[in-house]
Amino acid sequence: MEGQDYIQKEMGSSFVNMNESSFAIEGQGRCNSMKATLLHEPFLTVADICDGFVYNELESKGIFGWGGRLTIQPEYQRNYIYADGKKDVAVVDSLLKGYPLGLLYFVKTAEGRYEVLDGQQRITSFGRFVRGKFPIIDDDGMPKWFDSLGADRKKRLLESKLTVYVCEGEREEIREWFKTINIAGVPLVQQELLNAIYSGPFVTAAKAVFSNSGNSDMQRWKNYVRGNERRQDILEAALGWVARGRDNIEAYMGRHIGDASCQELQAYFNSVIDWIDGVFKGVKDEMFGLEWGELYEKYHANAYNADALWRRVEELYEDDCVTAKKGIFEYVLGGEMDTKLLNVRVFSKKDAKTVYAKQTAAAKKKGVSNCPLCAVGHEAGSTRIWTFGEMDADNVTAWSKGGATDISNCQMLCRTHNRAKGNR
Numbered sequence: 450m451e452g453q454d455y456i457q458k459e460m461g462s463s464f465v466n467m468n469e470s471s472f473a474i475e476g477q478g479r480c481n482s483m484k485a486t487l488l489h490e491p492f493l494t495v496a497d498i499c500d501g502f503v504y505n506e507l508e509s510k511g512i513f514g515w516g517g518r519l520t521i522q523p524e525y526q527r528n529y530i531y532a533d534g535k536k537d538v539a540v541v542d543s544l545l546k547g548y549p550l551g552l553l554y555f556v557k558t559a560e561g562r563y564e565v566l567d568g569q570q571r572i573t574s575f576g577r578f579v580r581g582k583f584p585i586i587d588d589d590g591m592p593k594w595f596d597s598l599g600a601d602r603k604k605r606l607l608e609s610k611l612t613v614y615v616c617e618g619e620r621e622e623i624r625e626w627f628k629t630i631n632i633a634g635v636p637l638v639q640q641e642l643l644n645a646i647y648s649g650p651f652v653t654a655a656k657a658v659f660s661n662s663g664n665s666d667m668q669r670w671k672n673y674v675r676g677n678e679r680r681q682d683i684l685e686a687a688l689g690w691v692a693r694g695r696d697n698i699e700a701y702m703g704r705h706i707g708d709a710s711c712q713e714l715q716a717y718f719n720s721v722i723d724w725i726d727g728v729f730k731g732v733k734d735e736m737f738g739l740e741w742g743e744l745y746e747k748y749h750a751n752a753y754n755a756d757a758l759w760r761r762v763e764e765l766y767e768d769d770c771v772t773a774k775k776g777i778f779e780y781v782l783g784g785e786m787d788t789k790l791l792n793v794r795v796f797s798k799k800d801a802k803t804v805y806a807k808q809t810a811a812a813k814k815k816g817v818s819n820c821p822l823c824a825v826g827h828e829a830g831s832t833r834i835w836t837f838g839e840m841d842a843d844n845v846t847a848w849s850k851g852g853a854t855d856i857s858n859c860q861m862l863c864r865t866h867n868r869a870k871g872n873r
C-alpha cells in the first residue's frame with residue numbers, strides 16, 4: 450500500500466541537481482542530489498494528518514500523525530511555540546475560511562516514513578484543535594471547540610488540502626538546501642519555490658520582466674492578470690499561459706532552465722495581452738483574472754468586429770438576467786452560443802407556482818395535460834396532470850432570443866419536454 454496512496458509528481462527532470470541549478474553550497478565538495486517531489490493526487494488533508502495524531506503536553510516532542518507514518522516533531526526541531534491562543538487559533542481560522550496553509554515540507558526517512566521539515570507549528574496547531582486541546586473564538590466572541598463546530602465547518606476543516614513537498618537525500622544536505630531557499634523564514638509561495646529550484650539565467654531574465662514593479666506595462670497587465678508581481682503571481686500567470694496550463698509550469702521551467710533570455714515567454718505573453726486589447730475596446734473589472742491564455746488559444750484565430758463585440762458586452766452587462774458577468778467575454782468570443790457561461794437568471798419558485806396553478810386549473814377544465822407540449826400529443830400522456838415537482842419553469846421565448854425572465858414569459862413544462870427544448 451505504501452507509495453500507492455499518492456502519486457509523486459517529479460519536479461522537472463526528477464533530480465534537482467544542486468550544482469546545475471545553482472544550489473551549490475559553498476564549501477561542499479560532494480556531489481549532491483536532492484529530490485523534492487510534490488505529494489499529489491490525492492492531496493493529503495487535515496483529516497489524514499490527524500489520523501493517529503498524538504500530542505503529549507508535557508514532552509511536546511515526538512508527536513506523530515498520518516496513521517503513524519509521520520513524525521511531526523523530530524528531535525532537532527524547535528518545540529511547539531504556537532500555543533499562545535493567537536497563532537494556533539489563526540491557523541485554524543484560516544483553514545475554516547478556506548485559505549491555504551502554505552507549503553509544508555516532509556523528509557522521507559524510510560519507505561513510507563516521513564518527518565516534518567517545515568510546517569510543524571501549523572500541523573501541531575490544527576492537530577491539537579481537532580483533539581480538543583484549545584478553542585477558537587467565533588464571530589460572536591464565544592469560544593468554540595472542535596466538537597461544537599457545525600458539521601459543515603468540521604468537514605471543511607478536515608477536508609482542507611495540504612501542499613506537501615517530500616525531500617529525499619542526505620539529512621545535512623536537505624537542511625542546508627532548506628536554509629538556502631527559506632530566506633529569513635518568509636514562507637515561500639509555489640512560484641517562489643520553483644524560481645529557487647530552477648534558478649538560473651532564465652528565471653533571472655523572467656523576473657526582470659514579470660516580477661518588476663518598475664515595469665511600465667505592469668498596470669496595463671494587471672487589468673487582466675490577478676495578483677502581486679512581488680509574490681510572483683504575474684510570472685506564474687505568464688508561465689501558465691505559455692506552458693498551456695499551470696500544471697505544466699515546472700516542466701516548462703525545467704526545459705528552459707539554461708536559456709539566457711525569456712524571449713518566448715515574453716513574446717507569448719505580449720501576444721495574449723495585445724490580442725485582448727485588440728478584441729475588447731474597453732476594460733471591465735470582471736476581465737481581471739480570467740484564464741486569458743486558454744481564451745487566446747481557443748479564439749485568437751477568429752476575426753471579430755471590435756465595435757460590435759464591445760457593444761454586445763455592454764448590452765449583456767445591462768441585462769439583469771445575466772448573473773455571471775465574468776462569463777460574458779467567453780460568451781461573445783464563442784459567438785453567443787453557450788448561454789451556460791452567463792448563468793441566466795431563472796424564474797423564482799413563487800412565480801413558477803403561480804403559473805403552475807393557473808395552467809393546471811385551465812388544463813383540468815379542458816381535460817388535457819397541464820404540460821402544453823404533452824397536451825398536443827396523441828399518446829396516453831396527453832391528459833396527464835403532472836405534479837409541481839415533475840415540472841420545470843421554461844421561457845416561452847428563449848432568453849437568447851430576447852425573451853424576458855418575468856411571469857408573462859413563463860410556462861411550466863414536464864421535465865422531459867423542458868429538457869428536449871433545451872436552449873434558454
Ligand SMILES: [Zn+2]
Nearest residue numbers: 820823863866
Ligand atoms: Zn410534457
